[in-house]
Amino acid sequence: MDVLITYDVNTQTREGRRRLRKIATACQNYGQRVQLSVFECTINQMQLETLEAKLLGIMDVEQDSLRIYVLKTGREKALKVYGLDHYVDFQDPLIL
């Protein structure tokens, strides 16, 4: 299942900057950073629930915003990209 995670963290405080780093690190373990605050993850339901719990444990719901979109038809059908694209498709054949 392809999942998109976007977040805004209030970084006006040192604590906020720490939350931002921890949220990015948590997402990094499950997917790819495609934009500054946007991750694409190909994960199963259990991994999604685990990641959600981790992110909820990090964020401050009074100051931060977290949006999780499940791309039910898959990222290929859903997505159009223009300009810089940092996504690496590990399904593609690796040509050495």
Add this chain to the structure above:
Amino acid sequence: MDVLITYDVNTQTREGRRRLRKIATACQNYGQRVQLSVFECTINQMQLETLEAKLLGIMDVEQDSLRIYVLKTGREKALKVYGLDHYVDFQDPLIL
């Protein structure tokens, strides 16, 4: 059709900051800003194509990143939100 637009613009130059403002303004005309660089739009195919053309006319494909996700099953089924949520559902009854 529910569409998600996410972007990263290189704002190290004045020109970049101008592009950022213009991209946000263009998106504002078609949807709602739900996070700093994330917009949700409920639009038809023609509007999507018009908006895409506008955004492509503004961005610098060498420096900026634009991702457009069509949420084929609709935002309600796709999305989970935690923390701050700036989205206003205009379909909801307005209680005065």
